[in-house]
Amino acid sequence: VCVCVCVCVFLVLAPPPAGVWFTKNPTNQTVSQGNQARLGCAVQGVGEPDIVWRKDGEKLYSTDQMFISLGEQHWETYHSVKSVQQQDAGQYWCEVEFHGLTFSSEPAWITVEGVPHFVQEPQDVATLPAVPFNLTCAAVGPPEPVEVLWWLGGVQEGGVRPSPSILHVPGVNSSVKFYCEAKNARGISVSRTGTVHIKVLPSVPAGLQVLRMVDNNVTLSWKPGFNGHSDLLTCTIQLSRRSGGRREQQVQVPPHLQVLSGLRSHCNYSARISCANEVGASPFSPWLHFQTPESVPSAAPRNLTFDLSEQHLTLRWAGLQEHELQGKLLAYKVQWSLGGEAQEALLFKQNEAHLSGAGRFFNASFQVSACTVIGCGPWSPPLLLLPAAAVQVPGGRSHMWVGLLLGLLVAAMLGLFLSALVRRRGKETQFGSAFKPPGAESSVSFTAARSFNRNCVELQESTLDSLGINDDLKAKLQDVLIPERLLTLGHMLGKGEFGSVREAFLKMEDASVQKVAVKVLKSDITSSSDIEQCLKEAAYMKDFHHPNVIQLIGVSLHRRPGQRLPIPMVVLPFMKHGDLHTFLLLSRLGEQPFELSVQTLVQFMLDVARGMEYLSSKSIIHRDLAARNCMLNENMTVCVADFGLSKKIYSGDYYRQGSVSKLPVKWIALESLADNVYTTQSDVWAFGVTMWEIMARGQTPYPGVENSEIYEYLIKGERLKQPADCRDDIYEIMHSCWSPVPKCRPSFQHLIEQLEALWLSLSPAPTKEPLLYVNLEGEEEADEEVGASGAGARGLGLEAAASWGVPWQCGGTEDEEKDWLMVASGAALAIGGDYRYIIGPCAATEEEEEAAAAAAAAAAAGGGRGRTESMDTLQEVRDEEEEEEEDVVINV
Template sequence: MGIKFWIIFILVHYSEGVHGLKFTKNPANLTVTQGNMARLGCAIEGLSEPEIVWMKDGEKLYSTDQMYITLEAHHWETFHSVKSVQQQDAGKYWCEVEYYGTVISSEPAWITVEGVPHFTKEPEDVATFPGAPFNLTCAAVGPPEPVEVLWWLGGVQEGDFRPSPSVLFVRGVNDSVKFYCEAKNARGISISRTGTVHIKVLPDSPTHVNIDQVAHNVTVMWRPGFTGHSDLSTCTIQMSKSPGRKVKLPELQVTVPPFQHTIDGLNSHTNYSVRIRCDNEVGSSPFSPWIEFETPEAVPAAAPKNFTFELTEQQLSLKWAALEEEELNGRLLAYKVQWNLGGESQEPLLFKENIAHMSGGGRFFNATFQVSACTMAGCGPWSQPVLIMPASVMQAQTQRGHMWVGLILGLLVATMVGLLLTVLVHRRGKETQFGTVFKPPGGETVVSFTAARSFNRQCPELPESTLDSLGINDELKAKLRDVLIPERLLTLGHMLGKGEFGSVREAFLKTEDGSVQKVAVKVLKTDINSSSDIEQCLKEAAYMKDFHHPNVIQLIGVSLHRRPQQRLPIPMVILPFMKHGDLHTFLLMSRLGDDPFTLSLQMLVQFMLDVARGMEYLSSKNIIHRDLAARNCMLNESMTVCVADFGLSKKIYSGDYYRQGSVSKLPVKWIALESLADNVYTTQSDVWAFGVTMWEIMARGQTPYPGVENSEIYEYLIKGERLKQPPDCPDDIYEIMHSCWSPVPKCRPSFQHLIAQLESLWAGLSPAPAKEPLLYVNLEGEEGEPDSGLGAGAGSVTTEERSWGVPWQCVGMEEDEKDWLMVSSGAALAIGGDYRYIIGPCGAIDGESRRSEDGLSEDAKDEEEDIINV
């Protein structure tokens, strides 16, 4: 079944991608006035779910506002927008799609910013010898034309403006110097990048010299040091053999790149040292420090010699010569003695020394013995077989042998005398009897022989892959060592899903008691071969190792999948099998599945409670999840929610926040306001994501902020807008989720507080709760005066009739935080909107009330837009 599945998978992808995969729309050239909007589009046909990447001047564009539109089956269109074009946005743009290792590109298009010139050829860095002449090139275009170029070298103007393109001839410099060019047209002047003239020098010594050894071969790998502003051409490898004193071996000169070389023919179980230097056109670098390594053991190369025995009635003594160190090829583990009696092989015996004493000598009569030396790698060849016989029998056999030798010698002498007489008698007729004399007396001589006993040296099976073979750091190895599970205990099944870094497969794990457990296995992509990628994958498992909570997914173990002729195994993270899959899919199926089903409010609140308890546990462990969403929560067979997928998680070792340091794909619609602004993540930003997850649960899996683009989320939130109240969502539940979205992180509730609120809500729900009127704070009395009492019946107001002030104030706020709160909310008087009550420092209601202009519910809710790829 597995082979058929992969054949069908490959055929489907081949048929959909190879034939007819093409760009049906290419981006068009645009000339845009600075500050205006520009939009580029391209479309590709032939793939079911393409990932189209926008490129600018050879570099990938990281954009959060890219969207995909389905034109028809296997036909997609995407756009890239620049809202306010600046001079740096000018350049060459195109689309790329990668399919099975092949990159397909659209036709390029230029965005031209009308006004000052933009460069089509900027000066590039130059590396040269002291005093050697060289050329610099610069080209720029309008509109408008013409464009003229002025050169600056070392802060000094070189000549006057000249037409573009321009080539500057430099007679030579003796020191490093900076240069750039200016491009001028009727609208103004543009300045190019600043280039550097480097003087070529000797390279630095190589760094990070590593040894990767397999049997008798070793691969030496290194990184080049500073190249001296000149390409490295060759590197020299020096090796020495050091069994006690260093013996220098012949130097090896290799062409680079690549910066590695495989050396074979080394002795087993021997200490070596290696160092490297590299050459450029100026000369040679210094050598790197000596790196020492030891080659692995091998089976012995020879059989023990001088195998003798002594046999008495009491015991049999065996003795043989010990192997020389060169023959042993490793550390001697034992000598293996095998023996045969009456044509049947007996149980082999092991001895530490080259002598053996066995009691009961008589039982070994007529037995044959052989001996072999063994190391960690296996046993070597066997010695010649020795037949065990008493000394008297051997003497009698020797005497009989001597008698037979005498008889044979006598016959030979007689035969030779007879032949000599025959030769003398027939001497005269030798010429005519030539042929008869030399003719054989009978037929052809038959020569028979018995082959010597053969031996088979089998290499041992490859050992189980260990964490040491991954190249990960020691701290991560120590965390995962006690959860490593042998690969032989796992049987992989069908795929449950796949993502950017690998796939999740159903599997069966054999336990120590012989039973079989159904599990889920996260497998890293097979084309990922670097230790850093593997380390990133295993960090998630390291986080989960210490998790012990019913609402946080529990790590079962880590296994390593060995690959033939591959240095690194593939890590597999073993997790419990979740019968009902992820929470988001479960919620969607309740609305949009083939057999829709009803989820009670009590069950939905229970889902929220499970997630809150899991997140409270993680926060107590100083873990920031950073990717909390319904899709990353799993449902087990008892309908309990477990927080999962810790791929973006970070452990806080100091302070209470984590700052994102590099560009990565992040879930924009679940990210807190301060995280979008400053890349700062805290437990409070996880609380924000929990509020969005609550909204997903109440909206039965809808995509948050329907109708709002990813690129518009920050501006949407900074104005004070938030997710609208889902249909059929009770106000007290929306009150809780809305409190999670305060722009001031400290004003958001803790997970512990959220659990208490949700538990109180859940306790008040019956299995089929009836809708009852809710009580609200009445901000205006009958006479228009403030009233702090609770109104019911006629005194209650509907959702659309509520009035709000500046939202989300809390006790302990600083003045600057209140100022930002006013800015981020847009101020209630200016914007209105979907806000909660304002509780002042003393617990009273602050602010002037105002009716929400937008209201809390809308007649028409935006459904998910499947054409948008978040």
């Protein structure tokens, strides 16, 4: 304060430099509120009028300031306030700049007199009943003094008090209003009206829901109710399991969500919640019922025993408890080995197995495992069938010894024959047997070491070395190379410019069979560069591990007779519902159109956004994101696929296309069309177009606009129109992806947050239990339906849409049709093995087994037959749309 005063005194008392001085300074004024105030200032020694006014150090800007000439280089100006208010009170002075120096006049004060104005008004109060509290009110003039009068519940509290005033209230039992009055010589001012709230119990929380469910971890979210005029401190979650047991957990809030871990698989749970403030806890919300997902069994079947007679073998074991099963029992899988070689596994519905032909099981080892739709659990300890312990009937032991003696005799004769053959072969060379010792007649005998068939060319197993690709790519794919003999190709699922996608069965190491999809390059493509481009896509996918990005199973090579290079085959998971575009078209144009809820469509968008966010975190630019390149698995989860145009960026954040390529014009961002530059932001543009496809149920973007006209259409500011029945908030999200400035587009992480919030605001769609059992006699018809729908599919396979547990699912089977267990494709993949060999609870004769195998083979052979009239119509629509979507060549 002292320093400021000294400076002001210096400014006032120090004479200005020669040539510039103030002949008039502003004077102090006291003005009533609403009246006019006028300050004047004159300076001599300046050639041009450049006088400015300042209030409390801040420059005042005025559009009507005038300068009056009092003589040569002598000017006067005024500052006027027409209606003075409290905010006009303060210190004023004028300034002049001359040759880089600033000259200031003496300061003057404007003091505003009027009714008091409040510097602190009373605020709302929340309190417990009968608890004392204080209220504060402060007001100032001028003129002073200012006095305060309190009003509580419409009644005056005490007398007049000087400002500032604190009112002590001993306590109230109900809500009441209050305010204060401030009075001086000019009049009275009234403060805002405050309220004393009585703290009460909070209300019931609302909107309790399962936000997400991953494995055995469930995330609950809820919305707090009215807090009772007191901040919520904690919430109590009660969790009850239907089969028994309840636990309670207290969590701090906010946030209003909690992860419940350690839950049992495939169990029915109920949850409710109550929140508490300092008064107490609210009532509990209604119970929320949910079921945890299935898992593989946690334990192996126990007490595996056998009963072996001359004709039959019976295996028995103890069934698993419900908490050990962790799902709905699909079958028991029995695997056995003989002489160390694994045999074909068998499936049984009951916990016993009846097998004929007991003799073939001597010295065999048996194990059993329980299977759910997710997969099979651990194996039981091996059970070895020894001949001495196997015979259980009178007289059986003598027959056993006779069989053993005959077996030993046959083994001895076979050993003698093999030893003689080995000695003879030891004398042969690689060209045949040697010359005989010289004798009376010299003769030569020759034994072929290897026979050949000229009518059938024998092909060797192909390797990556035969492709002529670079060493880095070869090393990356070496550990995922699958021998061709393990693949059995089925019918075609889709066809494109560079090849086709076929259904296939892959034999695994444990002798089980997995249904897969195989991308096969066209047979007329013979250059190493085309093959290397196909394998680069597989190399990208090898490193992908995300539920919304399709993963690579392996790479196989098909050797062709008379061709130098084999055909590469990329092995991918089989996607039950095919590509997203075809699925959306089916919902509109299929034989039985079905309704897709907005929540389901938003879930599709969320899956794509999560997959693209994962790719961008791996520095991968997709460059071909569209609904046709997104696949739907058996759980209706969308996986981003088709990385034929993808590029990995190792430096910077963009990729520039440097060759002639066919590109999907209607999905390409504006800057990519103009400069061939691709970034994650250009993938965001394509994601917006994919959102439009989803909301339009598979329609072609920009209807009526040719590919060659797209750039001119976009550069004029035009964008895709809002689809019918599309909510405004969804259209706003997709429209934000089409900003002409790439950095103004949202990131995939931001899009995920927006879509998650939107998904939570939508009511959940009803679901049904998935169909696990179908009649064996109806399998052929079911396969024909699969073939009909899959024939028109484009992508990694589209099975009948009726197999998913949603409103378009077919009805269940009758109880009497469930005597035989036929596993659907998803369950067969989970169990593994050849799912054609499935045995019922009773012993089956050989004739019955042959008939069942023949029926299954006929069903498999007929799987590709049949196509309904509506699917023909759908295919025609797809062909027309693909013609309209035809890619154009961009020359760089």
